[in-house]
Amino acid sequence: MARMIPPVPVQKAPPGERLLFQRLLTDPGTSGWTVLHSLNLAHHVRQVEGEADFVVIVPELGVLCVEVKSHLSVRRAADGMWHLGKQPPTARSPFRQASDQMHSIRKFLSSKRFDVREVPFWSAVWFTGASAEVEADPLEWQPWQLLDRRDLRRPVSQTLAAVLVKARQHLASRNPAFDPSLARPAPPQCDEIARRLRPRFETTIAAADYRQVREQDLQHFLDEQYEALDAMDEEHQVLFTGPAGTGKTFLALEAAKRASLQGLEVRFACYNRLLGQWLASELQGFPGIRAGSLHSLMVDLAGERPPRNAESSWWNSQLPDLALEALLEREDPADVLIVDEIQDLCDPAFLDVLDLMVRGGLAGGRWLMFGDFEHQAIYGTGDGRAELAGRSPSLYRRTLARNCRNTPRIGRTAAEASGLAGAYRGFRRPDDGIDVTFMRCSTPAEQERSLARALDLLNEDHFQDDEIVVLSPMAGGTAARAQDQPLRNRLADYATRGKKVRYCTVHAFKGLDAPAVVVTDIDTASGERAESLLYIALSRATDRLVVLANDEALKSMWKNVTGGNRL
Numbered sequence: 386m387a388r389m390i391p392p393v394p395v396q397k398a399p400p401g402e403r404l405l406f407q408r409l410l411t412d413p414g415t416s417g418w419t420v421l422h423s424l425n426l427a428h429h430v431r432q433v434e435g436e437a438d439f440v441v442i443v444p445e446l447g448v449l450c451v452e453v454k455s456h457l458s459v460r461r462a463a464d465g466m467w468h469l470g471k472q473p474p475t476a477r478s479p480f481r482q483a484s485d486q487m488h489s490i491r492k493f494l495s496s497k498r499f500d501v502r503e504v505p506f507w508s509a510v511w512f513t514g515a516s517a518e519v520e521a522d523p524l525e526w527q528p529w530q531l532l533d534r535r536d537l538r539r540p541v542s543q544t545l546a547a548v549l550v551k552a553r554q555h556l557a558s559r560n561p562a563f564d565p566s567l568a569r570p571a572p573p574q575c576d577e578i579a580r581r582l583r584p585r586f587e588t589t590i591a592a593a594d595y596r597q598v599r600e601q602d603l604q605h606f607l608d609e610q611y612e613a614l615d616a617m618d619e620e621h622q623v624l625f626t627g628p629a630g631t632g633k634t635f636l637a638l639e640a641a642k643r644a645s646l647q648g649l650e651v652r653f654a655c656y657n658r659l660l661g662q663w664l665a666s667e668l669q670g671f672p673g674i675r676a677g678s679l680h681s682l683m684v685d686l687a688g689e690r691p692p693r694n695a696e697s698s699w700w701n702s703q704l705p706d707l708a709l710e711a712l713l714e715r716e717d718p719a720d721v722l723i724v725d726e727i728q729d730l731c732d733p734a735f736l737d738v739l740d741l742m743v744r745g746g747l748a749g750g751r752w753l754m755f756g757d758f759e760h761q762a763i764y765g766t767g768d769g770r771a772e773l774a775g776r777s778p779s780l781y782r783r784t785l786a787r788n789c790r791n792t793p794r795i796g797r798t799a800a801e802a803s804g805l806a807g808a809y810r811g812f813r814r815p816d817d818g819i820d821v822t823f824m825r826c827s828t829p830a831e832q833e834r835s836l837a838r839a840l841d842l843l844n845e846d847h848f849q850d851d852e853i854v855v856l857s858p859m860a861g862g863t864a865a866r867a868q869d870q871p872l873r874n875r876l877a878d879y880a881t882r883g884k885k886v887r888y889c890t891v892h893a894f895k896g897l898d899a900p901a902v903v904v905t906d907i908d909t910a911s912g913e914r915a916e917s918l919l920y921i922a923l924s925r926a927t928d929r930l931v932v933l934a935n936d937e938a939l940k941s942m943w944k945n946v947t948g949g950n951r952l
Contacts, residue, residue, distance in 0.1 A: 386815040387415035390579065394422060401455030401513030402438055405541065409441070410815075414542025417572070418443050419579045419818070424490075437486040440582065442575045445568035446549040447505030450490065452483035454510065459517040459533075480526040483508035490582065497581055504570045504578075505563075507552035509545075513537065527555065620781040622747070624727070624773060625755045627785030628808045629924035630796060633755035634660070634896055636785075637725045638667055640753050645671040649720035652742045654679040656729035659879065659889070660896035664725070675719075679730055683708035683738060686716060705734040712741040719743055720751065726896055727756035731769020736776060747776040786810035790898055792817050795930045799923035802932075802942040803916040821923075822931045825939055832863040832905055832933055837872045839903045839931040840886060846901075848929060850875060854899040855888040856922045863905040863933070864888035891922045902926035907934035910941040 387409045394406045402422070409420050421440040439451040456470030466474040487508040494501050511532040521528040529551040536544050557565040570578065625633055637653070644651045645668075653668065653676035655661050661678030668674045675682065680700055684691060687707035692699060712718075722743035724730060730739070736747065743750035758768050774780060786809060788796045793812040798821040800808040824839065826832040836855065843853055855864040855876070865888060867873045879889035891904075904922045909915045919942075923930060934942065 386410055386413065387418040387420045388579075388816065388818045390419065390421045390818075392817055398423065399453075399455040401453045401511070404513055404537075405439065405451070405453055405511065408537070408541040409439075412540050412542045414540050414546075418542075419575055421579065421582060424582060437490065440486075440490060441545055442570070442578055443546065443549060444570065444572045444575050446546060447507060447552060447570070448487075448490070448578065449545055449549055449552075450483050450487040450506075450508040451545070452479050452486070452508070452510045454479055454512045455514050456512065457514045459512050459515045459519060461519050478525060479510045480508070480522075480530065483510050483530075484525075494578065494581060499577065499581060503564075503567055504574065505549065505553050505556055507549065507556075509548050511536070527551070621749075621751045622777050622780040623753050623783055624770070624780050625753065625783050625785055626758060626770075628757055628759070628788070628805070629799070629921065630788040630790030630898075631785035631809075632789045633757070633785060634664075634725050637723050637753065637755050638664065641668060641674055641676070641721075641723050642671055644721045644723075645673050649673060650717075651675070651721045651723060652682070652719040653677075653723045653725075654682055654730070654739065654742075655724065655896060656726040657893065657896050659893050660725070663897060679724075679735060679738070680704065686711040701732065702734060705738050708738050709741060712738070716741075718745075718750075722750060722752040724752070724754040725756075727754040727773075728758045728769060729756075731772050733772070736769075736772065740776065747773070748778075787813055789813040790927055791924060792819070792928060794820055795926050795928075796924065798930070799920055802910065802923060803920035805916070805920055817928075819929065823939060823942070824931065824933045825936060826933045827935055829863065829866075833867055833869055833872065835933050836863055836867070836903060836905060837869065839933070840872075840875065843901045843903075843929060843931070846929065848901040849884070850886045851884045852900040853886045853903065854879070854894065854901070854925070855886060855903045855905060856891050856894055856925065857888070857904075857906045858891050858918050858922070859906055860890055862888065862890070891918050894925060895921050898925050898927055900927050901929040901931075903931045903933065905933045907932060907938045910934070910938040 389406065389410050394403045398406070406422060409415055409418070419442040421442075422438070424437040424440050437450050438453045439449075441449045441451060443449065454469060456472070458468070458470055460468040462468060462474070466476055467478060468474050469479075487506050491501055491506045507530075509530045509532060510526075513534055515533055516535060517531060517533040519531060521531070529548055532544060532548070553563075553565045556563045625636065627633060641651050641653050651674040653664060653674060655664060655678055658678045658681070661676070661681055665676045668676045675685075677685075683704050687704060688711070689707060691704075719742055722739060724739065730736070740747045743752055745751070754773070758770055788809045788811070790796075791799065791812070792814050793816045796809055796812055800806055822839070822842075824835040826835050840850075840853065844850070855862075857863060857865070864876050864886075865878075867876060875886050877883060877885040877887050879887040879893070881887065902922070902925045904919075907919065907922075910919050923932065932942075
């Protein structure tokens with residue numbers, strides 16, 4: 386799949402451009418390509434300014450400017466006038482438009498001392514809605530530069546590659562100095578062309594469009610993970626394990642919804658309070674489901690309010706005892722038990738409660754559990770898989786290893802920076818070409834300035850404030866103690882609703898995610914606990930990740946990670 390710049394079609398794009406955008410994005414044959422959509426040309430060769438519909442940069446073949454026309458009918462009259470759909474006749478040829486765009490781009494790159502002599506540049510016109518029976522004009526275009534709706538029958542990668550192959554042959558026939566056997570542009574040249582053109586990219590894509598496309602893409606990749614649930618219909622006790630981002634929580638949600646639609650009573654428990662609240666809100670309207678953190682479910686069972694400033698012994702010992710009494714005396718067990726974050730709930734007291742929550746118990750009942758015992762067990766409960774196996778000898782294990790949350794660069798960085806290289810078998814999302822950003826911060830004042838800068842950069846990249854979360858391994862992190870008033874005005878505690886940037890601890894945000902994440906206050910990245918916290922923090926971001934760390938932590942991360950931007 387191609388790297389699309391921008392990652393979504395521009396708002397004003399006509400149907401033909403939107404269709405071609407999706408074909409370029411989803412065709413496996415465009416892997417390694419870079420496509421700029423609606424490139425603004427401030428120094429056009431014939432006009433004050435112009436716009437290229439698509440600039441397609443193909444390694445080892447060339448650069449192709451594609452002018453797209455969505456009209457349902459196309460005709461060129463004997464007098465040379467073009468009749469495009471219902472528009473008034475025009476003398477402006479779409480082929481001349483495409484050619485001018487190509488020459489403008491080539492001229493711009495040359496002016497920036499980029500050597501384009503060995504890189505083939507060419508143009509084409511694609512009439513996506515019409516069968517264009519237009520006779521070629523050798524002075525203006527070649528027959529293979531005209532594409533129409535019939536060319537959509539083949540993969541777009543084959544169609545455009547064929548145009549560039551013809552262009553290379555044509556250039557060789559006209560210019561003896563051009564060697565068609567040279568595989569140009571090389572991949573590094575492609576990256577450089579895109580980098581030089583991208584700062585000139587101007588568009589009016591709304592942040593809401595970005596959000597909608599991101600959500601649609603994430604849902605599409607999660608749909609593929611649901612096949613794992615379909616395969617589990619015959620198993621009554623299943624333990625799903627896998628690293629962060631492999632879709633465990635969303636699979637758990639889907640399982641709960643399916644059980645509800647079958648008329649079954651469901652208990653859905655997790656460890657984190659914020660995750661429990663989110664799960665409960667997502668499952669509102671589905672009958673027969675009680676969802677939340679295990680502690681909140683136990684409080685409801687016990688029918689008692691927690692003591693003011695209750696100590697951990699009350700939460701972890703007295704409360705489970707009260708919940709067990711309620712379950713034994715008056716509570717009917719559920720038909721299905723679903724548990725997320727099970728790696729944090731394998732304490733015997735918690736498992737005793739879960740055992741009574743489901744009809745038949747953990748040994749004979751129907752349950753699904755999801756966890757990451759290797760990378761996200763940060764509460765000192767140890768590896769509880771042996772405890773689970775002892776209580777349910779017939780449990781079925783299923784491993785999830787393909788990441789469907791993060792972009793590949795975020796997912797790999799999260800794993801490698803925290804010493805977990807090879808955590809994923811692969812990524813379902815395409816590479817968007819955006820590296821993780823690292824910022825060096827040695828003092829609290831530098832942390833605060835860098836945080837403000839990171840938020841500004843994310844806003845410029847079309848992320849709204851309420852799509853950004855700031856995470857810290859400490860409760861009194863940079864965001865919580867910010868002194869700069871303009872920065873403070875942008876920030877709010879995660880529990881606060883509204884349009885502000887919200888902040889939270891890494892611990893409390895475990896199990897959740899956000900489109901853009903800024904991780905602050907990273908003072909160390911060495912040691913098992915620090916690496917686990919770092920991995921959890923970095924893997925929360927679906928699309929953009931910024932890390933603020935001191936020299937020691939950066940050195941520890943950078944020795945494992947390549948490709949990050951150093952600001």
